[in-house]
Amino acid sequence: EAEVAQSPRYKITEKSQAVAFWCDPISGHATLYWYRQILGQGPELLVQFQDESVVDDSQLPKDRFSAERLKGVDSTLKIQPAELGDSAMYLCASSFVETQYFGPGTRLLVL
């Protein structure tokens, strides 16, 4: 069964450093999402792509976060510089119609 791939699974970094996360959606899924999930809370949408276009990045802290999906397939989420409050699980999901399929996530710890 096709799955959403994410890497790395875990990332430890020091504050002020740059980090990047990668996501490969299920083949054929035009819509790709990046979520941030703080421990004990539900996922919060950071950015949504339709093919290579951003359709919603209203909750993305654009002063330090950036996301791209250049060829409309895989995507990269970057944080520069990382802050202590960025410690969280970063989830990628993709969808064809209504159901979203999630990857295993990247757990980020900023020291």
Place this chain on the structure above:
Amino acid sequence: SQQGEEDPQALSIQEGENATMNCSYKTSINNLQWYRQNSGRGLVHLILIRSNEREKHSGRLRVTLDTSKKSSSLLITASRAADTASYFCATDIMQGAQKLVFGQGTRLTINP
């Protein structure tokens, strides 16, 4: 901001018992979805109920939706230890492209 609120925040029951979780939301929706998340993993889609549906079943899962009260419930019957997880409701709000807004989740523990 999170539109959905789950109740209870945590639930602990014995294996074999039924588990009921509730979700309330604030704005009009296209559909409401329930997801499960095992500790430290990604979310898994369980069931989707559309705004014009009142009840839906999938295996041991039963979901109800009351749009007049802006609430939904998820019932898991004959619970198993493997059902231990966090359960989230997500509302597909009526806003152009599909956008899911997740609640805080219910942490379900099934005791053997």
